[in-house]
Amino acid sequence: MEENVNKRQICSQAGYLPIPLRCVPAQSLVEFKIYLAGKDGYSLYSNLDSGFGPRDSQRLLENGVEFVYVSVKDHQAYYRTMEDTIENIVADPNIQQEKKSEILYATSIELSNQLLAAPPGKEEIKRTANLARATVQLIMKDKGAFGSLCQAFNHDFYTATHLVNICSMTISLAQKMGLMDVQILQQLGTGGLLHDIGKIFIPPEILNSVNPLTAQEYEIIQSHVNRGRQHLEKIMDLPSEMLAVVAEHHERIDGSGYPKGLKHDQLSPLGRLAGIVDTFDAMTSVRPYRSHTFSVGDALQEIEDNTPQKYDVDILHAFASMMEDAVPSDNDPEEKTSNSKKKVQTPTINLSGPKHTQYYFRIPIVVQRLSKIRDKITLGPKEKMISHKISCLRLGFLSNHPFKSDQNIYITSEKLSAIGMDKLTAVVINCHDHTGGWYTVDAKFHKPQSPEIIEKIKTITDVREISALVEHETEKY
Secondary structure, eight states: OHHHHHTSOEEOOSOEEEEETTTSOGGGGTTSOEEEEETTEEEEEEOTTTOOOHHHHHHHHHTTOOEEEEEGGGHHHHHHHHHHHHHHHHHOTTSOHHHHHHHHHHHHHHHHHHHHHSOOOHHHHHHHHHHHHHHHHHHHHOTTHHHHHHHHOOOBOOHHHHHHHHHHHHHHHHHHTTOOOHHHHHHHHHHHHHTTGGGGGSOHHHHTOOSOOOHHHHHHHHTHHHHHHHHHHHHSOOOHHHHHHHHHTTOOTBSOSSSSOOBGGGSOHHHHHHHHHHHHHHHTSBOTTOSOOOOHHHHHHHHHHTTTTTSOHHHHHHHHHHHHHHSOOSSOHHHHHHHHTTOOOOEEEOTTSOBOOOEEEEEEEEEEEEEEETTEEEEOOOEEEEEEEEOSSEEEEEESSOOOTTOEEEEEOHHHHTTTOOSEEEEEEEEEEOSSSOEEEEEEESSOOOHHHHHHGGGTSOOEEOOGGGSBOEEEO
16 A cells, blocks of 8 residues: 555645544545645545545555545635534544644634624524534543643634634633533533624724724724624524623623623623633733733733732632643743642532522631641631621631631631621631732631521621622532
8 A cells, every 4th residue: 555655646735634534424525635644745645536435544544544634725625524523523532632622723713714704694603503512522521621722722813713712711611610511611612702703893904903092993892792792693592601701701890891881790600701711812812903912820910910800709710720730831840840739729610509699798707727636626826817708608708828728717706696607617628829918718618507697797797799600519629
């Protein structure tokens, strides 16, 4: 066989796209010229006259050839073939994860380009959902899949790459926070691929301007959210999860976002999630009107500086942990190794479980660390803290000292005792260092509090109800 292949014409074109033979039906390759990769370049294996069939595929596989190639000039037809077989590719254990990620990412980029060429219809949205489902399958199948997708990310900011990046990050972050419902994850990913679709209605000279925008031009830019949502709603009924990503990714907790200026609990948990992901990708991408591109660390710090005013603190912590795991550090290996031991554990949140409303408030508390010495439980010195959030399941407080995860604590408060919340014990599940000498600590009650007791908090202080995303049962990650 090698002799026959070597006699074939060596093609001079520079661009070729890989097709995994085990996943792509041979009959779907009949319309392509098929090439093989060799030390001297790419050689033509079959042309349109001879066609490519099942026998060819089987013969190549028997000889250890896992991939054949097509010319980039056939890219549109090629990627449509990839769309039809992408779930088989993702599920194939014989294909390396990195290759799966490259194929999925490139296929998604091609579809995104087509979506942005003209307002999408039902068929295009179905194709989008298909790729989102494949992304979910890849991410759920392997913990390292998101890292591979990150390596495939293109950070030259234009709308097509941005759509695909948001799809992957939104799915990964929701899963990290405990959402395991494949259908909802798919809807989130579909929303990510379509979240900026309204930009096709914005004049290119405004969208791509390298000059500062006027107030009128900025209003036109902002209109892409409503325009995209309205267009999609005309085509089909949108699931609420998908709509949240499309309609709320520019909203902010303090009401400073757009288009509606939603505040606090008006902003859905998935809208909050999409807002962090969208902001991060925009900051770390090369943009024509900005001279500076943020590093991963700088972008996370910038978002942190605007939390909890604009962004959800729990979602941000989970996102930061996810990116630390997925993106190589800019530091040297030794520093990275030492820093890895200091990673903050992040909460996971079961979005499909029972809801437990959480409130922001400010109440003085006293915290004592519990320890066991010679089989006797002892209390450490009293430390004055400020509790700032509470639910049936957990308590959050501000501290000027760090707490170790799994540290058991005893909590007292005159105000809480007045409503029947006394003798509170909990275990620390998360401690976030904000630098500057202060920390936010999350602790899970050993014994859940009753909803009635939590409601009584409203009688002793001002409270603000917050997102359902942090209202679910929290477990140590």
